[in-house]
Amino acid sequence: MTEEYDLIAIGSGGAGLSAAITAAEAGKKVVILERLRVVGGASNFAKGLFAAQSHIQKQEGVDIDPDKVFLQHMEYTSYLTNARLVRAIIDKSADTIQWLDDRGTEFLGVPPLYPYAPRTWHTTKLEGRGITKGLQKHCEKLGVPIHFQIRAKKLIIEGGKVAGLICDDKEGNTVTYRSKTVVIGSGGFANDFDMMRKYTKCGEPTVQMAFGQVGKEGDGVKMAWEAGAAEEGVSVIQRGLAGVMKKKEVLKEAPKKSQFDKHITAILKQPTFWVNANGERFFNESEFSFAHIGNAMSKQPYQILFNMFDDDYRKFMETEGIQVGLGVFAPTGTKIPNVVEAIQSSIDRDEAWVCNTLEELCEKTGQNLEVLKASMDEYNDSCDKGHDALFAKSSEFMKPFRKAPFYAIKGHPTHVGSLGGIKINHKCEVIKKSSKTFLDVIPGLYAAGNVAGGMYSESYDASHTLGLTLAFAYNSGRIAGETAVAYVNKK
Ligand SMILES: Cc1cc2nc3c(=O)[nH]c(=O)nc-3n(C[C@H](O)[C@H](O)[C@H](O)COP(=O)(O)OP(=O)(O)OC[C@H]3O[C@@H](n4cnc5c(N)ncnc54)[C@H](O)[C@@H]3O)c2cc1C
Structure with missing residues (x-):
């Protein structure tokens, strides 16, 4: 009989790694499926992540008021975002810096990136790769397997609940995984030009330089929509500097x-x-x-x-x-x-x-x-x-x-990926398309990081909340892991 996991994390970027580790530390049986041959996705290329009131900021005498950040973000996004989700990420952000520090990340500090910008951007030794490597080692310690060159394609839904995933291995063979929960952390659709053209406001994608994006064909977003998930924030891209x-x-x-x-x-x-x-x-x-x-x-x-x-x-x-x-x-x-x-x-x-x-x-x-x-x-x-x-x-x-x-x-013009697609609530549960509330969710399904919407409206502005997209990946991944654990414990 096929073994059954408590949690599958799709993708080994910030979102997938943190969801998987959170569940494994709670004693759950976990596997990470990664399409590529290496850990980390775009999270390897990022330079720093947002937090307010972290221990690193305190050491440097930097005082960032979470209320102010929240209000600035909501105003910038014209309140078109999910305020509870935004608040949940800001409130968890300091603890996540400590969480990463305890799991192998070496933080360097909170340097100013732009003139006038608040110092929220936590940089690390070896940049984003420093974080993912530390977490990969931590997975080894916890006995969390990472199955490489496995491409998740379709969710298995039984009785209205998540029951597993259908994937392709590197030879193109179909592989089935059974699991009580799935966290989608597959990082957007920057490499699917049809989706980029159809959904985003990036302009013609072939004239855009997409940094750090490999194999992002929107698999996670597509499988969630196919399983009945609502759509949110699918038009936003994370623009970079002119290149x-x-x-x-x-x-x-x-x-x-x-x-x-x-x-x-x-x-x-x-x-x-x-x-x-x-x-x-x-x-x-x-x-x-x-x-x-x-x-x-x-x-x-x-x-x-x-x-x-x-x-x-x-x-x-x-x-x-x-x-x-x-x-x-x-x-x-x-x-x-x-x-x-x-x-x-x-x-x-x-x-x-x-x-x-x-x-x-x-x-x-x-x-x-x-x-x-x-x-x-x-x-x-x-x-x-x-x-x-x-x-x-x-x-x-x-x-x-x-x-x-x-x-x-x-x-x-450059960008570093799409931001959004799957509608979630502040616990990172995936909301049904038919739902009129934030409570009618697809049981056992969670989304985190770049695949999830609700954080940004028209554009992602980095100047008041520097490092927010990477922080969103790690914080929403942790939240998704915690919510999935609670769901498994109730079953
Ligand atoms: C050059 C660059 C610089 C950046 N700098 C910053 C910064 O300084 N601060 C900041 O906040 N943000 C920054 N970002 C953005 C930030 O890196 C992302 O928002 C964040 O890493 C997204 O994390 P994620 O876990 O959602 O996705 P990713 O880290 O991209 O992980 C997704 C993973 O899923 C895998 N995958 C995809 N499809 C499948 C599938 N079907 N099956 C299995 N696995 C799959 C991918 O291979 C990948 O490993 C930067 C991005 C880039 C590219």
């Missing part, structure tokens, strides 16, 4: 590979003089939220921007350092030893330019010379006056674009 492209054929094929080089990425992030493909300014460059930059870019021709600076700003970055840090990679004030050298690989690929005249620059970038000149005159005038009457850019970042040679780097 530099490794390949030239940007608009032709799915540009999976982008270049992450800390210096050029840091330069691209600087609040210089940003214009669109036409040469028009379109944005307040001192707005640092990735979501807001990405949203604004998505409305521009080809969804691209040109980050432009002049020779004085080049010198400034070399001698004074960057004005806006790139997290732990290049903190604010980092001096770029040689800007031309830093952007040389992009110059070689026709993705960045150094030109002595605007005419030459426009010839190379394809911008309209008249439009660019007008944008430049208006911008320089604002710099001289110390007030940006167009977009109210913060005056500390108003540096003119005047002295040749002129530098331009093309920035492409």
